[in-house]
Amino acid sequence: MHKGISCIKAVEMIPDGATLMIGGFMGSGTPHRIIDELVRQGKKDLTVISNDTGMPDYGAIKLLAGHQIKKLYATHIGQTPETGRQMIAGEMEVELCPQGTFVERIRAGGYGLGGVLTTTGLGTIVAEGKRAIEVNGKEYLLETPLRANFALIAAFQCDLLGNVAYSLTGRNFNQAMAMAADTVIVEAEHIVPVGVIPPDMVATPFVCVDYIVERCGINGR
Amino acid sequence: MDAKVAIAKRVALELKDGELVNLGIGLPTMILQFLPSGINVYLQTENGLVGMGAASPPGMGSPSNVDAGGRLAGAIPGAASIDSCVSFGLIRGGHLDLSVLGGLEVDEKGQLANWMIPGKMVPGMGGGMDLVTGAKRVIVAMTHSAKGAAKIVKKCSLPLTSIRRVNLIVTEMAVIEPTEKGLVLREIAPGITREQVIAATDASLIISDNLIEMPV
Numbered sequence: 001m002h003k004g005i006s007c008i009k010a011v012e013m014i015p016d017g018a019t020l021m022i023g024g025f026m027g028s029g030t031p032h033r034i035i036d037e038l039v040r041q042g043k044k045d046l047t048v049i050s051n052d053t054g055m056p057d058y059g060a061i062k063l064l065a066g067h068q069i070k071k072l073y074a075t076h077i078g079q080t081p082e083t084g085r086q087m088i089a090g091e092m093e094v095e096l097c098p099q100g101t102f103v104e105r106i107r108a109g110g111y112g113l114g115g116v117l118t119t120t121g122l123g124t125i126v127a128e129g130k131r132a133i134e135v136n137g138k139e140y141l142l143e144t145p146l147r148a149n150f151a152l153i154a155a156f157q158c159d160l161l162g163n164v165a166y167s168l169t170g171r172n173f174n175q176a177m178a179m180a181a182d183t184v185i186v187e188a189e190h191i192v193p194v195g196v197i198p199p200d201m202v203a204t205p206f207v208c209v210d211y212i213v214e215r216c217g218i219n220g221r
Numbered sequence: 222m223d224a225k226v227a228i229a230k231r232v233a234l235e236l237k238d239g240e241l242v243n244l245g246i247g248l249p250t251m252i253l254q255f256l257p258s259g260i261n262v263y264l265q266t267e268n269g270l271v272g273m274g275a276a277s278p279p280g281m282g283s284p285s286n287v288d289a290g291g292r293l294a295g296a297i298p299g300a301a302s303i304d305s306c307v308s309f310g311l312i313r314g315g316h317l318d319l320s321v322l323g324g325l326e327v328d329e330k331g332q333l334a335n336w337m338i339p340g341k342m343v344p345g346m347g348g349g350m351d352l353v354t355g356a357k358r359v360i361v362a363m364t365h366s367a368k369g370a371a372k373i374v375k376k377c378s379l380p381l382t383s384i385r386r387v388n389l390i391v392t393e394m395a396v397i398e399p400t401e402k403g404l405v406l407r408e409i410a411p412g413i414t415r416e417q418v419i420a421a422t423d424a425s426l427i428i429s430d431n432l433i434e435m436p437v
């Protein structure tokens with residue numbers, strides 16, 4: 001199956017009101033081309049699950065200028081003051097979640113688990129409204145799974161089948177998110193022939209990947 | 222001596238050779254400049270690297286290699302790239318030797334608040350709650366007071382980061398160890414009196430029998 005798709009067509013698949021997981025950490029390992037296209041096409045009422053909204057003018061923050069996000073799940077928004085402003089002003093709903101819990105909720109969503117038990121957040125405002133469960137005499141918080149309609153993944157290399165390798169801290173949430181959405185779209189720095197990524201280096205197997213955003217520019221045409 | 226330099230110098234003495242350490246953004250990162258010779262630690266950055274190193278020369282960095290503040294970083298030989306699940310597995314699974322973080326308040330129970338001021342500053346907790354809950358040892362590195370207000374208090378007024386008792390508080394004035402019995406004053410900075418520390422602290426302090434001058 002040929003998984004290549006133009007960035008324009010990939011984003012056209014995403015309806016208003018969709019739930020998106022967007023990989024990345026402060027704009028590193030973030031699918032920037034797809035985000036730019038989401039802005040250009042003016043997709044709205046999005047629910048976005050992303051660790052942060054990047055840095056000023058870099059990353060998912062670009063979706064905030066046009067108020068494209070209805071609800072945001074994130075762990076840290078301190079680098080982009082506009083995110084905090086929209087949250088406090090009530091222009092966007094934000095659920096802040098401890099980062100380890102955030103990624104485990106995504107993992108649970110992708111791995112078919114009913115949730116995760118963690119001690120992180122116990123006794124803090126994070127625990128409000130959540131069930132505490134005792135296991136072997138120790139108390140844990142039940143954190144529920146997260147899933148999305150689309151996962152927007154940034155890869156270092158992606159082969160023509162869809163096998164993905166990441167680079168350094170660009171891996172971050174991408175690996176977990178690629179398991180946790182109905183449709184997975186990969187934006188790669190390098191699209192390479194099958195076999196270039198050795199099996200041991202494949203972090204996300206091709207079966208998880210639905211679409212590969214085609215290269216832009218002369219070499220990709 | 223600049224307050225932050227004094228704090229960084231003192232915390233540096235707490236790091237042991239070969240430890241896996243996570244340093245918060247800002248003041249805690251300064252600690253590396255003051256590591257005693259012969260002490261080498263591995264830095265874990267929660268966005269996915271064991272063995273973070275100094276950034277490459279300008280123009281040579283990779284946007285896929287950043288620190289927990291999003292700034293370009295590097296990787297030392299022997300470093301390992303990990304995804305966020307493994308990264309927080311290290312943190313919460315008891316594999317991280319030490320976490321050094323800043324603080325807004327620490328109270329008599331040794332509980333830390335450092336992630337939000339309701340209605341004013343809501344940056345989010347990031348990895349802070351997991352670090353304070355899961356690291357083997359937690360050191361809070363912070364100035365003793367902020368704009369004249371004590372940061373070491375009877376009970377935190379700000380939302381807690383974790384109910385875990387932190388292991389040590391290092392300020393420019395003192396080193397304080399939270400214990401089951403309360404906050405034990407262990408060290409006082411050169412030129413500072415016991416009375417000055419007590420006056421700048423809103424919590425009860427137990428004076429250690431072995432009270433010494435802070436080695437900075």
